[in-house]
Amino acid sequence: MLQEALREIQRGTAEIIDNERIEKLLKAYFDEGKTYTVKAGFDPTAPDLHLGHTVLLQKLALFQKYGAKVQFLIGDFTAQIGDPSGKSATRKTLSAIEIEENARSYKEQIFKILDPLKTEVVFNSEWINLLGASGMLSLTTTFNVARMLERDDFDKRYKSGVSISISEFIYPLLQGYDSVHLKSDIEIGGTDQKFNLLMGRHLQRAYEIGKEQSVLMMPILEGLDGVQKMSKSLNNYIGVVDEPNDMFAKLLSISDELMWRYYELLSTKTLDEIAVLKNGVADGSMHPKSVKEDLALEITARFHSKESARAAKDEFDKIHSNNQLPSEIDEYSCDGKIWIAKALVDCKLAPSTSQARRDIKQGAVKINQEKVNDEQLQLESGEYVLQVGKRKFAKLKVI
Numbered sequence: 446m447l448q449e450a451l452r453e454i455q456r457g458t459a460e461i462i463d464n465e466r467i468e469k470l471l472k473a474y475f476d477e478g479k480t481y482t483v484k485a486g487f488d489p490t491a492p493d494l495h496l497g498h499t500v501l502l503q504k505l506a507l508f509q510k511y512g513a514k515v516q517f518l519i520g521d522f523t524a525q526i527g528d529p530s531g532k533s534a535t536r537k538t539l540s541a542i543e544i545e546e547n548a549r550s551y552k553e554q555i556f557k558i559l560d561p562l563k564t565e566v567v568f569n570s571e572w573i574n575l576l577g578a579s580g581m582l583s584l585t586t587t588f589n590v591a592r593m594l595e596r597d598d599f600d601k602r603y604k605s606g607v608s609i610s611i612s613e614f615i616y617p618l619l620q621g622y623d624s625v626h627l628k629s630d631i632e633i634g635g636t637d638q639k640f641n642l643l644m645g646r647h648l649q650r651a652y653e654i655g656k657e658q659s660v661l662m663m664p665i666l667e668g669l670d671g672v673q674k675m676s677k678s679l680n681n682y683i684g685v686v687d688e689p690n691d692m693f694a695k696l697l698s699i700s701d702e703l704m705w706r707y708y709e710l711l712s713t714k715t716l717d718e719i720a721v722l723k724n725g726v727a728d729g730s731m732h733p734k735s736v737k738e739d740l741a742l743e744i745t746a747r748f749h750s751k752e753s754a755r756a757a758k759d760e761f762d763k764i765h766s767n768n769q770l771p772s773e774i775d776e777y778s779c780d781g782k783i784w785i786a787k788a789l790v791d792c793k794l795a796p797s798t799s800q801a802r803r804d805i806k807q808g809a810v811k812i813n814q815e816k817v818n819d820e821q822l823q824l825e826s827g828e829y830v831l832q833v834g835k836r837k838f839a840k841l842k843v844i
Contacts, residue, residue, distance in 0.1 A: 447475055450511045454504075454661075456716055457709045459636045462643070463659040470630055470659075474512030483508045484516040484629035484645075484658075486569075486620060488524040489547035490539060494554050495682040496744070497666040497675035500710045502558040504633055504663060509563045516627050517555060519548045522570040523619050526612045554685050557748050572626045573619060584618050587651045588644070593617075596640045617641045621648040624658055633661040666710055669695060671703040689749045690771075693757035694836050696741035701726075701733045708740055770814075770830060771838055778842040785810075785822040792831055792839035809834050 450471050455461065473479040485501050494502075505515045524544050539547075552566055576584065593614050594600055602609050621644030624632055628649075634642050642660045649657050665674040668681025675682045683695045699707065708719050722739075725731030738758065745754035763769045777792045786801035789810065795801035804810050805820040811832040812824075829841045 447471055450475075452716065453507060454511070457500075457504075457663065458661055459664045460639075460662045461659070462646070462661075463657070466657075466659045467631060467661070471511055478512075480512050480514050481630040482516050482627065483513045483631045483633065484518055484624060484627055485633050486518040486520050486523075486623060487551060488520040489544050489551055490524055491677065492547045492550040494551065494685045495675055495677065496685065496707075496711060497668070497682065499558060499685065500663050500666050501633055501635070502555060503711060503713070504661070506558050506560070508631070509560050513563070513631075515559060515564045516629060517559065517564055517566045518623055518627070519551060519566065519568050520620070520623075521545070521548055521568045522573045523616060526616045526619075557685065567627065569619070569623050569626075573622070576622075581615075584622060584648075585615070587648060588618060590614070617644045618648070621645045625649055625652045625654060628654055628656065629658045630656065631659045631661060633663065635665055636662045637665065638662070663710070667703060667706065669699055671700050685748050687748075689745050689753040689757040690760050691836070692748065693741045693745045693754065694761055696744060697734075697737055697761065698835075699737070701737070704733070704737050704740060712740060712743060714743075765835060774830065774838045774840050776840040776842070778844060780844050782823045782825050783841075783843060785812075785817065785824060786820065788824055788829075788841055789831060789833060792841055794831055794833040794837045794839055804833050 447468075451468060454467065454471075455464075461467070470479075470481040474481065483505060485505055487498070505513075505517070509515055521544050524539050524547075525541075548568070555566075556564070594603055596617075599609055599613075601607075617640060620641045623629075624645030625648050629645065632642055632645050639660075639662060642662065646657045646660065667673065668675035668679060669683070670679075670681045673679055673681060677684075683692055687695070696707075705719075705723065708714065708722070712719065714722075722731065722736050726733050726736055742751075742754045742758060745757055760772060764771055775792070779788070779791065783791070784798075785805070786795070786798040789795040789801040789804070790798055795804060801810075802820045805817055808816055808818075810817045813830050814832070824841070824843050826843050829843070831839045831841055
């Protein structure tokens, strides 16, 4: 049982520091029922999480399965500074109201994955506000500027003459101090957080709390394009609050190669179960599309329900396999004839007329399920079903 647990915990990880301690914690749980703590910090910089964030949540849920109490830390204080990790400029700070609203949204979303009975939601303002000027000054003495500048993003900015605020130097110290206050046994985060995660080990040692946390780093999940990291700004993300139909369709749009990455980092199937699927696709006994559908059903059901996931599949099949229209389509109207590109913008199918024209040139636009080639087309009075790509539809009534 211990080796199986270690294998699943190590699954998909980019790097683990002090794996021996993790093994000891697991052994104590299996032998004596002793629990331990696993911390993960999230700065509430946006109201909604996407599947990239859930890579960490899935790992936390796995630790809960093997005896851990999760410390889900919402960095309401540190969010006011902004995490400088990987940034080429000082980040914009958030207002207290924005932070509070985003934190509330996070709390609503995480329990679709985590067990609330094994999760402690904490806010780092609770102890950082108590540090005071004296405590903050004492914290800054635990690390020197030379070592801070060893951090890759700081080093690049310093050498290129780009501004680095003193508050950004404070950020890693505060994240590390979270581990001192919480006395965390393990902290997990993305590979871009390595410097901050190691700071927790350093400060636990400096403050002599009697332990040094293990660090487990997960890779950054690629977005729908399979190249860049999943990000709202890049519009290659799947949000955990996406509607079931959108979530299911987006998951089916990923490449067959990327599908295995998503299985490894997002699915609750075991490594052995995934290996069976891989072998089935390789020897031709399983079709990649059906395997991908199973993944899409699993993830959609996780954030909605099995019934919603099944309905999303039926709707997808209706549109794409049977060439039928969606059951629900947004409706719009306009007075007088309208240019097709403007119609696509007004119906929220394209962000601009220039993009609409590019979509037409690429053959992505249909009217009443017939492809449109004329980017100067004028729509006269009548009713039309407009479509861009495979997932965007609108009904337009020209009066």
